[in-house]
Amino acid sequence: MTTRNKASKKARTRPRPPSPSGTLPKVATGIVGLDEITGGGLPKGRPTLVCGSAGCGKTLFAMEFLVRGAVEHGEPGVFIAFEETPEELAQNVRSLGFDLDDLIAKKKISIDYIRVERSEITETGEFDLDGLFIRLALAIDTVGAKRVVLDTIETLFGGFTNQGVLRSELRRLFRWLKDKKVTCVITGERGDGALTRQGLEEYVSDCVILLDHRVTEQVSTRRLRIVKYRGSVHGTNEYPFLIDEHGISVLPVTGLGLTHESSNERVSSGVPQLDQMLGGEGYYRGSSILATGTAGTGKTSLAAHFALSTCKRGERCLYLAFEESPSQLLRNMRSINVNLEPYRRNGLLQLHASRPTLLGLEAHLVQIHKMVTEFEPGAVIVDPISNFIASGSAADAQAMLLRLIDFLKEKQITAMFTHLTSGGKPAEATDMGVSSLIDTWLLVRDIEVGGERNRGLYVIKSRGMAHSNQVREFLITSRGIALQDVYIGPEGVLTGSLRAAQEARERAASLLRRQEIQRKQREIERRRAATRAQIAALKLELEAAELEAGLVVTQDEAREQLLTENRTAMATRRRGNNHAGKARQ
Amino acid sequence: MKKSTTARRPSPAGKKAAGSSQRAVKGDSKWELRLYVAGQTPKSLAAMNNLRRVLDAHMPDQYRIEVVDLLANPRLAKEDQIVAIPTLVRKLPSPVRKIIGDLSDTERTLVGLQLRPG
Numbered sequence: 001m002t003t004r005n006k007a008s009k010k011a012r013t014r015p016r017p018p019s020p021s022g023t024l025p026k027v028a029t030g031i032v033g034l035d036e037i038t039g040g041g042l043p044k045g046r047p048t049l050v051c052g053s054a055g056c057g058k059t060l061f062a063m064e065f066l067v068r069g070a071v072e073h074g075e076p077g078v079f080i081a082f083e084e085t086p087e088e089l090a091q092n093v094r095s096l097g098f099d100l101d102d103l104i105a106k107k108k109i110s111i112d113y114i115r116v117e118r119s120e121i122t123e124t125g126e127f128d129l130d131g132l133f134i135r136l137a138l139a140i141d142t143v144g145a146k147r148v149v150l151d152t153i154e155t156l157f158g159g160f161t162n163q164g165v166l167r168s169e170l171r172r173l174f175r176w177l178k179d180k181k182v183t184c185v186i187t188g189e190r191g192d193g194a195l196t197r198q199g200l201e202e203y204v205s206d207c208v209i210l211l212d213h214r215v216t217e218q219v220s221t222r223r224l225r226i227v228k229y230r231g232s233v234h235g236t237n238e239y240p241f242l243i244d245e246h247g248i249s250v251l252p253v254t255g256l257g258l259t260h261e262s263s264n265e266r267v268s269s270g271v272p273q274l275d276q277m278l279g280g281e282g283y284y285r286g287s288s289i290l291a292t293g294t295a296g297t298g299k300t301s302l303a304a305h306f307a308l309s310t311c312k313r314g315e316r317c318l319y320l321a322f323e324e325s326p327s328q329l330l331r332n333m334r335s336i337n338v339n340l341e342p343y344r345r346n347g348l349l350q351l352h353a354s355r356p357t358l359l360g361l362e363a364h365l366v367q368i369h370k371m372v373t374e375f376e377p378g379a380v381i382v383d384p385i386s387n388f389i390a391s392g393s394a395a396d397a398q399a400m401l402l403r404l405i406d407f408l409k410e411k412q413i414t415a416m417f418t419h420l421t422s423g424g425k426p427a428e429a430t431d432m433g434v435s436s437l438i439d440t441w442l443l444v445r446d447i448e449v450g451g452e453r454n455r456g457l458y459v460i461k462s463r464g465m466a467h468s469n470q471v472r473e474f475l476i477t478s479r480g481i482a483l484q485d486v487y488i489g490p491e492g493v494l495t496g497s498l499r500a501a502q503e504a505r506e507r508a509a510s511l512l513r514r515q516e517i518q519r520k521q522r523e524i525e526r527r528r529a530a531t532r533a534q535i536a537a538l539k540l541e542l543e544a545a546e547l548e549a550g551l552v553v554t555q556d557e558a559r560e561q562l563l564t565e566n567r568t569a570m571a572t573r574r575r576g577n578n579h580a581g582k583a584r585q
Numbered sequence: 586m587k588k589s590t591t592a593r594r595p596s597p598a599g600k601k602a603a604g605s606s607q608r609a610v611k612g613d614s615k616w617e618l619r620l621y622v623a624g625q626t627p628k629s630l631a632a633m634n635n636l637r638r639v640l641d642a643h644m645p646d647q648y649r650i651e652v653v654d655l656l657a658n659p660r661l662a663k664e665d666q667i668v669a670i671p672t673l674v675r676k677l678p679s680p681v682r683k684i685i686g687d688l689s690d691t692e693r694t695l696v697g698l699q700l701r702p703g
Binding site: 115120121122124125132133135138 | 684
């Protein structure tokens with residue numbers, strides 16, 4: 001019972017290489033970006049062919065694969081060099097921060113230099129390459145290698161005349177390497193019309209990576225393509241890659257779906273009035289903003305305001321300047337009260353200035369990609385993107401920007417781009433054709449009226465918010481950018497001193513109107529006072545009349561009473577006098 | 586098992602041959618040859634026999650052969666940059682010459698050893 005249990009357990013744990021999903025087991029190379037496009041790395045325990053023309057970075061690729069394996073993945077490696085001595089190799093990669101001597105001393109890497117000099121060798125009869133096998137086995141056993149590099153085994157073809165023996169021996173070698181379960185990188189020189197001069201691809205059929213180094217209009221770009229990867233899904237595009245002081249970085253940006261998250265959070269543009277125009281709150285976080293305009297319209301100032309507001313929020317900001325040096329930019333922005341220097345010093349702002357023509361577009365993209373990955377900014381500013389056309393064609397520049405925008409959106413990084421539109425072209429079109437990728441598009445345009453050039457700012461579009469349709473006059477003052485309502489009158493839009501004059505006129509007119517109103521109010525007041533006085537007088541009159549009337553009535557009543565009394569008295573008297581008379585009757 | 590027995594037999598024989606030649610010739614003109622093999626394969630045995638035949642025919646007793654079995658001493662392969670097996674290295678006289686293969690082509694072997702102008 002227990003044994004059966006054990007047996008079944010063993011059986012369950014045994015099916016080793018095909019992982020649960022049924023995909024090939026892979027070995028991470030540690031090369032930035034490559035593991036993403038290969039879906040995890042190179043096929044484990046199998047040889048991979050890395051081919052390309054001279055100087056495309058094959059040896060470096062192989063060396064980084066080994067060093068990263070030894071340092072980061074705990075997999076010791078063997079480098080069989082057919083072209084360079086261990087000293088030369090160590091020297092070549094020291095500039096990339098790889099200390100080969102140290103790794104060799106720690107027995108993490110073993111380098112064997114195999115030199116085959118045809119002039120010293122005479123071939124007589126049957127031979128095999130057991131010497132190579134023995135040396136390889138020794139090197140593998142010395143460090144317990146899991147990774148092996150053969151750079152480049154094609155050199156053997158120059159050393160031996162008997163190609164038949166060589167080819168069968170190579171076939172045996174790759175079989176043997178697979179049996180040894182080492183992950184192997186074999187480099188090969190690109191041949192005419194074939195991947196490698198000696199057709200190595202027919203021996204190494206699991207994974208083939210092609211490196212390329214192209215020069216277009218004096219600008220070189222390195223590209224990498226996975227020609228085949230048996231049993232695995234992989235990116236099929238040409239991916240640009242860069243060799244810098246940290247080794248190779250491959251850029252897996254194309255082929256992204258539109259799946260990025262959208263944030264509802266808003267971030268200030270740094271100009272309160274502009275925020276007001278953008279639904280009252282500013283840009284969306286993670287959106288892309290384009291500021292276009294002709295020369296000297298204040299695009300950089302807009303960008304600098306945004307950089308400042310980003311830093312003020314305590315977020316990191318990456319400013320890529322392609323026109324000005326950092327110190328010039330800082331000085332110029334200080335003059336409009338945008339002081340970026342403190343943030344640059346405390347590390348929130350990273351200013352990176354370079355000429356666009358310094359690198360190819362792809363290399364630029366890789367570099368931006370790397371900087372963003374390392375710096376993790378909340379906002380990236382590219383000032384300006386129009387200069388990218390200088391280091392490639394417009395179509396290339398557009399493709400590159402598309403990937404850049406995609407990448408930044410994916411990372412939820414707010415991106416601001418400035419674009420210089422050349423005069424004479426419609427301001428609503430960009431050379432780069434990127435406007436459709438942009439969420440918020442600001443246009444700064446010169447408005448020439450009355451012998452003056454003034455700037456007008458329009459929000460051409462702003463996705464997902466109720467933005468203003470008004471033109472604002474865009475003023476760059478010593479206290480920063482200010483936006484003013486323009487005067488729209490019968491003569492059209494007025495800006496600058498005309499607007500000021502118009503405003504002065506309006507102010508005068510309104511003063512007059514105010515004075516008139518005041519005068520009228522005073523008049524009414526006076527009338528009211530007069531009327532009140534009249535009312536009072538009439539009242540008095542009335543009272544007097546009433547008083548008089550009262551008196552008359554009283555007098556009349558008194559007189560009446562008196563008369564009555566008199567009459568009564570008279571009557572009484574008459575009756576007494578007429579007593580005899582009455583009797584006489 | 587079969588391999589190990591065959592390996593043991595010719596190996597001392599080779600060493601004996603080398604030792605005897607050393608004893609026989611002590612002059613400055615003696616050649617130093619080193620034959621690299623990997624186990625006692627038919628190819629290395631053939632190379633051994635072919636080499637001795639050629640040398641005995643052209644310069645008897647003026648040579649010393651050291652047979653290096655790389656299976657036993659893999660580290661030695663590095664010193665003479667051995668890739669192919671079998672490889673015969675002429676250490677002396679200089680310059681160093683390498684002849685690979687089982688030495689079945691006597692003409693080429695002689696040319697390779699510079700015993701005959703190519």
